[in-house]
Amino acid sequence: MNQEFKQKYLDKYYKAKQKGVKFFPDIIYKDMIVSFGLFLLLLGLATFVGVANEPKADPSDSSYIPRPEWYFLFLFQMLKYFPGNLEWIGTTVIPGVAVLLLFLLPFVDRNPYRHWSKRKVAISVMSVVVAGIVGLTMLAAVTTPPQTEAAPLATSLSEQIALGQDTYSIQCVECHGADGEGGEIIGVEGLEGVVLKPINDQDVMYTFTDETLYNVVNFGQPAQGMPPFGKAYGGELGPGEIEALVAFMRYTWDDRAELPPEAEQRAAPPALAENEVPSYEVHIAPLVKRYCISCHRPGKKNNNYLMQSYAEVMTSGDHAPNVVAGDLGSNLIRMLHREEIEAGGPMPPTRALKPELIAIFERWVLGGAPETAEQAAQLAAPALPPPAETLQVSPVITITLTAPVTSPLPVTATLTVTVTP
Amino acid sequence: MSTAQKVYTWLDERLGLTGIYNVVLDRKVPKVNWWFTLGSASLFLFVMQGVTGIFLTVYYVPSPDHAYDSIQYIMNGVSFGWLIRGIHHWGATLMVVVVSIHMLRTFYLAAYKYPREVTWLTGVVLFLATLSMGFTGYLLPWNQRAYWATTVGTEIPGTAPLIGPLVTRVLRGGADLSAVTLARFFSVHIWFLPAIIAATIGIHIYLVIRLGISSIPDKDD
Incomplete structure (x- = not known):
């Protein structure tokens, strides 16, 4: 830029200043509005979004998928395009040249004009770079796989x-x-x-x-x-x-x-009222989790009786079913009472459950072994009072087979009774 | 003359308050738009980061054994600790955004040209220092994310020919990420970089006041 250009700029800038405003208060007040807005934004983000709780660093867990802070994602993504021997071009040459250009910008860009229409090259180059950075960031965000099952986190x-x-x-x-x-x-x-x-x-x-x-x-x-x-x-x-x-x-x-x-409360067995029917989800699952699941999960010696879910408790195992609703002779109950039966020995093997805990299992089985608290409540509900005009139906239906059934397949009979008053 | 006026005159005679007012606040500047507020917004965010950061150092312990737990304590045990950390965490993100847009505004309006080249240079230093603050601060919580991102982040310069492996060793203070890495990232994050940023902001603002806020170019510029 020659002297003439410099002088012209300075004169024009001087005039612009004369026509302009006072820094205080005109500019300061705009600055304060923006900063105050940012302050509110920060308060909002800190309060309503917060900071995600992450598991503690574990140098032995190399399965963790590393991901940088979002503003470095574009660099991270760019490196993927420079595999093997070319890696150092992506890691050092490109960032190095970019930083150098940034520093030298006022000396590299010798164009004396300032309006965008007279700096089309510079504007285009920068716009392409910005678009590239934004694009790479979005690409990285979309293509990075989600973290595989995060370990459970405790905060308190x-x-x-x-x-x-x-x-x-x-x-x-x-x-x-x-x-x-x-x-x-x-x-x-x-x-x-x-x-x-x-x-x-x-x-x-x-x-x-x-x-x-x-x-x-x-x-x-x-x-x-x-x-x-x-x-x-x-x-x-x-x-x-x-x-x-x-x-x-x-x-x-x-x-x-x-x-x-609070922890004591959690550790205590779930409360059970006098007439309540225990349910799997509220009463049985915590007990099973505490006393049984250590062995009754895959990969352990347990006669294939798994107890990780309601379905498994009811139906799995070499001697299934181990729980039969309404039957206190169920394998589970007998083994809790430390009987030695075909399905196995006393459970838990080393020490009997406390009688009050066995009682919960018994009440659950007797009550119909319901899964959810809702089902348990229905089972426990006293029968509805009979309607005014009572219809007497004898519930006993006897089916007598006149000829022996011979079939290699199991025989199933379905009987549907519809009563119309 | 009232007492307040007397005190002011006494101080002004010694501190030159009127002079400061005339030079810093009462100066004329060209009419500009809202994009020109991002410089002061960056300064504001830097101050916020400084204040919240200072509060965080009260409880934070820069050792692998205690860093994670000290942050859990800040989040759950200290009154308003979650707020201070939340502001610091989001402030970092916001600062990168605001500083970047401030820089792009400077570029698109050609404000880095004569006579503001040195202002631009100090601005580039501030931009890189801001990113470095983000990089060093990311490790401090010593969680999985932090640990593995920094492992990869410090590997990257290691691929450079000749000096690469040395750079990685210097960044980590050894072959692997360790207590030494955490200690030096902490030190760089709370002493080296803030000192550099504060000093550079001083030069940057001096230049802005000396040269004036750039005007928006018109078709003849």
């Missing part, structure tokens, strides 16, 4: 304890018992007959710090037969889950720690 202490209880029920109960009482291991491959010391007493709780407990769960004690549970050593648990497990053990078994009331 009582949530952490609840998560720890669930983890304990699944991973630990089969050997250490539902309350950490230990005893002889029954029905666990490779550890049959091993007798475990309790882990819920003062010997353990007063001498093991949280860190020790964490390490024992994470690494296991392979020489003594305890397998590792941490993902880093081939187990199933991430750091957050092990921490929750340790919190559960500490707050439940250490008599110096005080279990938060």
